[in-house]
Amino acid sequence: MKSTESDEPRSECGRCSSCSKEATNRCAGCVDAPAYGKSTPRTTFYCSGQCQKAHWSAHKVECKALQTRKSLHRVAAVLAPVRDVIGVEGKQAMVRLAAFAAEIFDGLNVTVEEVILTTTSDTTDTSGLSKTRHVYKVTINDDETWVLDLDGPFPPWPWSDYIRRGCLKVDSIHSLGFHRRAVSVLDPITRALVFQVASMVTAHGGKLGAFLKGSKATFQDETNRLVEEIRGAMTAVKAAAKNITLSASNDNGQPLNAPSHAPSQSPATGLYRIQAVPGKGQGMVATSKIPRGTRILSEAPAITTPGGLEHQIGRFQTIISRQLDKLDDQTRHRFYALHNNYEGVFPPIAGIFKTNALPLGHKASEGGIFLEASRINHSCKNNAENTWNKTLGKLTIHAVRDIQPGEEITISYVDAFKSYDERQHHLQTGFGFSCDCERCSASPAERRHSDQRLRRLATLEKEVGDGVGIVATPLSCLWKTREMLRLLREEVMTESCFPRVYFDAFQVAIANGDQARARVFAERCYASRVVVEGDDNEDSRWVKSLVEKPSSHRLYGTTMKWKQAAKKVPCDLGEEEFESWLWKDTPW
Numbered sequence: 125m126k127s128t129e130s131d132e133p134r135s136e137c138g139r140c141s142s143c144s145k146e147a148t149n150r151c152a153g154c155v156d157a158p159a160y161g162k163s164t165p166r167t168t169f170y171c172s173g174q175c176q177k178a179h180w181s182a183h184k185v186e187c188k189a190l191q192t193r194k195s196l197h198r199v200a201a202v203l204a205p206v207r208d209v210i211g212v213e214g215k216q217a218m219v220r221l222a223a224f225a226a227e228i229f230d231g232l233n234v235t236v237e238e239v240i241l242t243t244t245s246d247t248t249d250t251s252g253l254s255k256t257r258h259v260y261k262v263t264i265n266d267d268e269t270w271v272l273d274l275d276g277p278f279p280p281w282p283w284s285d286y287i288r289r290g291c292l293k294v295d296s297i298h299s300l301g302f303h304r305r306a307v308s309v310l311d312p313i314t315r316a317l318v319f320q321v322a323s324m325v326t327a328h329g330g331k332l333g334a335f336l337k338g339s340k341a342t343f344q345d346e347t348n349r350l351v352e353e354i355r356g357a358m359t360a361v362k363a364a365a366k367n368i369t370l371s372a373s374n375d376n377g378q379p380l381n382a383p384s385h386a387p388s389q390s391p392a393t394g395l396y397r398i399q400a401v402p403g404k405g406q407g408m409v410a411t412s413k414i415p416r417g418t419r420i421l422s423e424a425p426a427i428t429t430p431g432g433l434e435h436q437i438g439r440f441q442t443i444i445s446r447q448l449d450k451l452d453d454q455t456r457h458r459f460y461a462l463h464n465n466y467e468g469v470f471p472p473i474a475g476i477f478k479t480n481a482l483p484l485g486h487k488a489s490e491g492g493i494f495l496e497a498s499r500i501n502h503s504c505k506n507n508a509e510n511t512w513n514k515t516l517g518k519l520t521i522h523a524v525r526d527i528q529p530g531e532e533i534t535i536s537y538v539d540a541f542k543s544y545d546e547r548q549h550h551l552q553t554g555f556g557f558s559c560d561c562e563r564c565s566a567s568p569a570e571r572r573h574s575d576q577r578l579r580r581l582a583t584l585e586k587e588v589g590d591g592v593g594i595v596a597t598p599l600s601c602l603w604k605t606r607e608m609l610r611l612l613r614e615e616v617m618t619e620s621c622f623p624r625v626y627f628d629a630f631q632v633a634i635a636n637g638d639q640a641r642a643r644v645f646a647e648r649c650y651a652s653r654v655v656v657e658g659d660d661n662e663d664s665r666w667v668k669s670l671v672e673k674p675s676s677h678r679l680y681g682t683t684m685k686w687k688q689a690a691k692k693v694p695c696d697l698g699e700e701e702f703e704s705w706l707w708k709d710t711p712w
């Protein structure tokens with residue numbers, strides 16, 4: 125609740141909203157909120173602090189919405205000069221402003237979308253707006269919508285007025301940051317601006333938007349300061365941009381300004397040692413034979429971040445800094461010694477995190493820094509696999525095939541079914557290197573074959589996973605999973621891909637009531653999972669419970685087309701006959 129003391133002169137008077145006595149104090153939270161279309165908000169008066177307190181529960185919702193409206197107008201008042209300083213309009217302004225907008229809108233409790241509009245061709249544009257407009261569409265509480273026009277007239281306009289006056293139609297509508305995300309390589313000034321925004325956020329205690337809430341005078345001072353900071357920084361920004369351009373990659377795809385990979389402090393264990401690996405900086409190398417399925421390492425994260433902060437570098441940085449402050453000197457030192465692929469692009473700690481973070485779960489957006497595991501290099505034919513073990517609260521690294529002494533231990537940084545070009549693109553843009561592993565350095569003909577297999581694998585995975593085929597055409601789906609297993613073997617992929625395919629086959633069987641086949645597929649899935657992540661992983665345990673009781677899966681009996689009890693797994697068949705039964709080759 126805001127006090128009734130505002131920095132506005134108290135010339136008006138009205139009736140106290142609580143007791144109806146004559147009053148001159150206005151609620152400082154919503155006083156002077158701008159009108160929305162034709163509706164001008166009434167002023168809320170109080171005769172005393174007590175009355176204001178008593179009335180708060182009735183006034184709260186309206187007051188908060190009006191405060192948000194005020195803040196939105198302030199956002200516009202900051203964005204306009206910032207946009208002018210960065211000197212671009214339209215889509216380019218949207219890309220350049222993305223980091224700033226993400227921070228300034230954060231905490232405002234509004235939905236922001238990036239919208240492109242055009243004037244309709246059969247109408248005369250009476251507003252003087254040019255043909256294409258790039259705007260932020262901002263919705264407060266689902267019931268009032270505003271436009272912040274990046275090509276022209278600030279302050280915000282109510283959405284419907286704006287559309288009508290400019291005779292505009294919507295061409296595309298996307299979430300905030302969409303146009304920035306669509307650009308795979310940012311221009312140097314944008315990258316440098318991201319850095320600048322991060323520093324400003326840090327200077328504002330992690331919340332750039334906080335100053336939107338202060339008095340008019342404070343807000344104006346802070347705005348001037350922010351704009352001056354950006355203006356003053358533009359010279360440096362341009363110089364930095366030049367440096368970034370100059371620091372392009374060398375022949376190996378490594379950034380020329382990459383650090384010199386100082387030796388790690390970590391002690392060698394019985395199984396591996398962290399040491400220099402030619403052309404890759406540091407890496408993890410086996411010191412003795414490591415049999416398939418061995419847990420090479422289990423490690424708790426030194427630092428973690430929640431997901432979804434990729435475009436809020438300032439916030440991201442604050443979260444990491446706070447945790448770094450709590451670490452002991454040696455651990456902090458080891459964090460700073462990790463490789464940074466984003467030098468000069470992001471502030472150092474954000475760059476180190478982005479280069480080294482590993483996911484805390486399958487496809488999780490939360491990430492963690494592991495001081496040992498972060499030294500493991502990539503191979504598209506990896507011999508080890510990283511998984512998050514929720515029960516232990518640790519990352520585990522398992523050998524997915526036998527590893528010989530002296531061999532480098534590798535994990536994969538990319539999705540297994542990606543083509544050669546997709547893999548190289550991801551590794552080059554995200555990690556600054558070109559992969560020359562066995563799969564990537566195969567002959568062009570072999571690579572073409574491999575890409576065909578991978579494309580087919582991706583298609584099959586999509587078809588099996590769409591949820592329709594497993595009940596509409598289960599046999600075809602089952603055979604698709606068999607084709608996937610065959611392709612994986614041909615592609616000589618590591619164990620890591622097998623559990624998900626066996627699990628698809630399990631789902632086809634169980635959705636159609638066949639507990640016997642489902643049990644066999646669950647067993648195979650479990651066996652692969654144990655190799656990849658151990659038997660103490662939550663997911664492995666769950667699959668084990670499905671081996672014991674396949675019918676406990678939620679899809680059980682979606683149809684009963686293949687109804688069969690779990691105990692019906694045949695035990696008197698040879699290997700070939702068993703496979704033939706399992707895949708329903710013959711009418712068993």
Ligand SMILES: C[S@@+](CC[C@H](N)C(=O)[O-])C[C@H]1O[C@@H](n2cnc3c(N)ncnc32)[C@H](O)[C@@H]1O
Pocket residue numbers: 378385403404405406407462463465479480498499500501502503554555556557558559560
């Ligand atoms: C998570 S770190 C791995 C450890 C890193 N090599 C080090 O020295 O700390 C990721 C970085 O390692 C390097 N890297 C990883 N795999 C590589 C590979 N297969 N070839 C070349 N460089 C690689 C790249 O510089 C990448 O940005």
